[in-house]
Amino acid sequence: MNHLTAIVGHIGGTVLLLGRTLKFIGTLPRQWARFIEQCYLIGYTSLPIVTILSFFIGSVLALQSGYSMENFGAKQFIGTLVGLTMARELGPVMVAILIAGRVGSAITAELASMKVYQEIDALTTMNIPPERMLVLPRLAAILVMMPVLAIIANLCGWYGGALICEYTHSISVDSESYFTALKDYMKPHDITDGLVKAEVFGFVIVLVCCYIGLNTRGGPREIGASVTKAVVSSLILILVLDYFVTKALLMT
């Protein structure tokens, strides 16, 4: 029962944090420099790993599906399978998992350390709400950068798949056939649905990580504990939300 109360308390606390942050949305133009800095940290510095990871996910997907689909004589649809899977599922989910591990952990560590070393208290006494200065620019930045990262992940995954299909002897599907199959069966909403998922995941990751960071109590040891808690919570939320958001998107 105590565990359940704590979970409800955390959900309530996260919603309240969001409410307090949205109160300052009008100040976003004044936070331009911080917003750009966060876009750089969240987006630009994540690019290399997103690119490499997505390329290999697309490659493995093509390799595995090529091996299986050959038995059904459906090799010409590998492009469709890789394209749809990357756009609708693996692109946004893998980017979200990566952002949770890379960016979410950094956000929690930074805010938790600011809390433990009384920097948050200093902001409060200076009448500078931490939600305005620390949470708002990060939330705005993730909303801008997540779709960009998801699109890049999709493209890398598609080209990774194409490369494997072209140069793996047992598959031997040329790039032209691969991309024709990909284009023929993919609709614009397949891509936009994936981007919506990426937005939802990114928003939740940053909000949860900010909440956990700002509510850290104790000493340096608790900073580590908060980071672990934030990453684990984010991963669970990504996978749980994935089901519900996918279901909601399929119903529309």
Place this chain on the structure above:
Amino acid sequence: MSTPVSFTASPFVGKTFGITVSHLTKKFGRTTVLSDINLEIKPGEIFCIMGPSGSGKTVLLKHIAGLETATSGEVRIGDFDAADPATRNKVHLALVFQAGALFNSLSVYDNLALYPREHRECNEAGIRDRVMHALSILSLEKAAHKFPSDLSGGMKKRVAIARALVMEPQLLLYDEPTSELDPVMSATLTEIIATLREQTAVTSVVVTHDRDLAFAIADRMAFVMEGRIQGVGTRDDFKHPTDPVIANFLNPVIDLKNPRFKQLENSHE
């Protein structure tokens, strides 16, 4: 001999405030940290809160700063509730934290410039003047472009005080301002606290262990022991305390032939 302090602080906007602490009790779980604290701090006075480590002095200061919520009782700054976030829009309050609480991602200059920038109090040239003036008071001009990680503990403390000065506060709270400072800088700081009050009539609350600091600047003092007020009085009252606990804290007897040490020596043999 301390470095002479020569500065003219910017005049503070608005009036200074008194503080009323009424029946303040604070519990963390089952532990009572503050118990039925009652205090009256007059506008413009320097009030020192003394007491042994762990007696609840800093927690009391945090209640005055509005950083803690009381279990029962209340703290009022003038007519305003200290725990109400809206009070910070009405009272310029600055707290000098014991460890500085500087923003590690910002340079010393940007740490000081943050408040006027965020509150849009003046243009960048005006901010520069205010920041450099505060840095010069604390002899920190050369550290303007350093980061907090490059500073010693004492320098961090001085930067924290400079940051408080930039805020032009109406109520200035100090948590152990002279800890980690060498005697010369401690003396300078003592002069700064006194001069600031003299020139600007800012109400100052100083939590300290430093008897010399308290006796040099305090108009009145309180002694906190195990979460309770053990005594309140003027500086002169505390110079000749009648309470044996306060007397022992302010004038501890150093016994180099303490029998406890003899026992330790014996146990090592």
